[in-house]
Amino acid sequence: MVRKNAWAGYKETDLVRLEAIAKAYCEYLNNGKTERECVRTCVSAAQAHGFADLKTLIRQETKLVAGDRVYLNWMDKCFLLFVVGRRPLDEGMNIVGAHIDSPRLDVKQNPLYEESELAFLDTHYYGGIKKYQWLAMPLAIHGVVVRKDGAKLEVNIGEAASDPVFCISDLLPHLGKDQMSKTAAEVVDGDALNVILASRPLEGEEKEPVKAAVLKLLQEKYGMEEEDFLSAELEIVPAGEAREMGLDRSMILAYGHDDRVCAYPSMAAVLDFEGTPEYTLCCVLTDKEEIGSVGATGMGANYFENAVAELYALTKPYSELGLRRTLANSRMLSSDVSAAYDPNFAGVFEKNNAAYLGHGVCFNKYTGSRGKSGSNDANPEFMAALRRMMDAAGVCYQTAELGKVDAGGGGTIAYLCAKYGMHVIDSGVPVLSMHAPWEVISKADLYEAYLCYCTFLREAGEV
Ligand code: MN
Ligand code: MN
Numbered sequence: 001m002v003r004k005n006a007w008a009g010y011k012e013t014d015l016v017r018l019e020a021i022a023k024a025y026c027e028y029l030n031n032g033k034t035e036r037e038c039v040r041t042c043v044s045a046a047q048a049h050g051f052a053d054l055k056t057l058i059r060q061e062t063k064l065v066a067g068d069r070v071y072l073n074w075m076d077k078c079f080l081l082f083v084v085g086r087r088p089l090d091e092g093m094n095i096v097g098a099h100i101d102s103p104r105l106d107v108k109q110n111p112l113y114e115e116s117e118l119a120f121l122d123t124h125y126y127g128g129i130k131k132y133q134w135l136a137m138p139l140a141i142h143g144v145v146v147r148k149d150g151a152k153l154e155v156n157i158g159e160a161a162s163d164p165v166f167c168i169s170d171l172l173p174h175l176g177k178d179q180m181s182k183t184a185a186e187v188v189d190g191d192a193l194n195v196i197l198a199s200r201p202l203e204g205e206e207k208e209p210v211k212a213a214v215l216k217l218l219q220e221k222y223g224m225e226e227e228d229f230l231s232a233e234l235e236i237v238p239a240g241e242a243r244e245m246g247l248d249r250s251m252i253l254a255y256g257h258d259d260r261v262c263a264y265p266s267m268a269a270v271l272d273f274e275g276t277p278e279y280t281l282c283c284v285l286t287d288k289e290e291i292g293s294v295g296a297t298g299m300g301a302n303y304f305e306n307a308v309a310e311l312y313a314l315t316k317p318y319s320e321l322g323l324r325r326t327l328a329n330s331r332m333l334s335s336d337v338s339a340a341y342d343p344n345f346a347g348v349f350e351k352n353n354a355a356y357l358g359h360g361v362c363f364n365k366y367t368g369s370r371g372k373s374g375s376n377d378a379n380p381e382f383m384a385a386l387r388r389m390m391d392a393a394g395v396c397y398q399t400a401e402l403g404k405v406d407a408g409g410g411g412t413i414a415y416l417c418a419k420y421g422m423h424v425i426d427s428g429v430p431v432l433s434m435h436a437p438w439e440v441i442s443k444a445d446l447y448e449a450y451l452c453y454c455t456f457l458r459e460a461g462e463v
Contacts, residue, residue, distance in 0.1 A: 001352075006360045006396040006444040007250070018447040021265070022252060025446055026242040028264045029254050030159075033237045034142045035077045035287045035297075037156075038100040038260065042079040042267055042285065046071040049271045051081060054307065057314060064314045067276035072307050077101075077287040077297040080307050081270045085280040089312055090322050092329030092422070094460045095282040096269060096453050098262035098336065099289035099299075099413060102255070103127030103435050105134060105193055107141070107234035112197070112226060114211035119198040121166075123236055124190070127290030131188040133436050135170035139195060143234035145224055153222050158239040165239040166195045195236055238437040250358070250443055257439040259289065261429045261446055262335035269453035281457050282308075282330075289336070289413055299413040305420075327420035331382070331460045333427045333453065334414035338362040338400050340430035340440075348407040353400055355430035357440075360396030360448035364426035367402050369409025376414035378425035382463050386425065386456070393455040396448045400430070423463050427452065 032038035105123035140158025201209030242254035288298035341354040368375025432440035
């Protein structure tokens with residue numbers, strides 16, 4: 001069974017749309033290097049498309065009717081969209097979902113120190129990273145500092161051309177004999193991921209003069225004192241914009257494709273939906289997937305269910321049973337990136353069941369590890385329905401497993417949505433160098449993901 005390369009079938013009109021989506025996606029990435037920045041971008045996009053804030057509708061007890069468009073910003077870290085359908089909610093929704101957190105280095109609570117007249121920020125890595133990849137490259141600081149009085153400072157340093165950037169130093173090879181004999185996991189200790197923040201001492205200061213200079217700068221520029229780090233959420237991410245990649249410009253090199261390359265087209269497909277859908281449409285963009293979907297903003301929390309309950313109560317008298325039916329009767333494309341086949345590391349893939357760059361959106365019937373453990377294994381009835389829909393719409397898709405059996409594995413949010421009893425399948429875009437500071441995707445796969453989500457939202461129904 002051979003799947004075709006998506007580029008082979010494109011006409012001029014396809015290529016124009018493909019490039020437009022790729023461009024809009026790069027802007028989305030550049031404006032959203034953290035989950036909070038992503039949510040802010042999503043809220044503006046939703047408002048521009050005429051979506052109303054669910055919180056306001058709840059307060060005003062506004063009844064919703066078919067065709068109404070609603071968004072919810074949950075804690076500035078999760079984002080939901082709904083388009084109310086013609087059919088009663090109890091008949092289920094067509095849901096697309098993805099996550100908007102990405103692997104990175106988080107700044108610790110008490111992070112600032114001076115050592116040998118250099119000021120450092122101490123970090124704790126977030127998600128599955130290869131620590132050595134984060135050394136000797138330009139880094140930016142993004143996030144928020146919430147002062148004791150509640151005032152929130154937005155931080156974004158290292159992105160504008162005129163901004164300074166930051167860096168974690170690596171050892172020169174000349175002195176690297178011992179280091180080079182270590183395993184890749186041991187080359188850098190987790191606690192050695194210390195970002196160099198400054199090197200210039202404060203004049204007249206005897207004790208820790210560089211740190212003193214940093215504190216003075218923070219006070220002058222941000223009205224921030226050292227204790228304010230206690231209530232900050234600062235993320236260290238690679239500095240720089242998403243770039244077209246390849247002589248043919250067919251790919252995009254960027255930070256955070258996992259999983260914004262699924263989040264963006266999921267959101268765009270709902271925003272772009274014209275008219276009134278048959279079934280209610282939903283897009284859920286969640287946080288904390290990279291650390292196990294935990295916490296109040298992870299898919300394991302109740303915010304999604306609560307939002308659907310609120311929506312339900314605005315369309316008809318609330319009923320617990322009605323909510324359960326709504327969730328159980330729903331269908332979902334739970335999107336997360338797939339490992340693209342890499343000829344440089346062919347040994348960990350099984351060629352017949354691998355995702356290929358440029359072969360379109362990828363369906364993973366199951367993920368998991370060591371015998372599918374932790375996986376959502378989608379039903380073949382649902383997969384058959386998807387095949388019908390995608391083939392009829394001419395969407396280019398492929399299927400894959402996450403590497404060879406027993407090569408490793410991983411999980412997504414799919415199993416958490418599946419617990420409601422809905423039909424869920426993992427889908428998404430293949431990525432090269434997944435979880436590296438700079439990841440690679442094909443523009444064709446992004447385009448096909450968008451077409452896939454549009455088709456699913458329009459066509460999916462009772463399985
Ligand atoms: Mn992911
Ligand atoms: Mn990931």
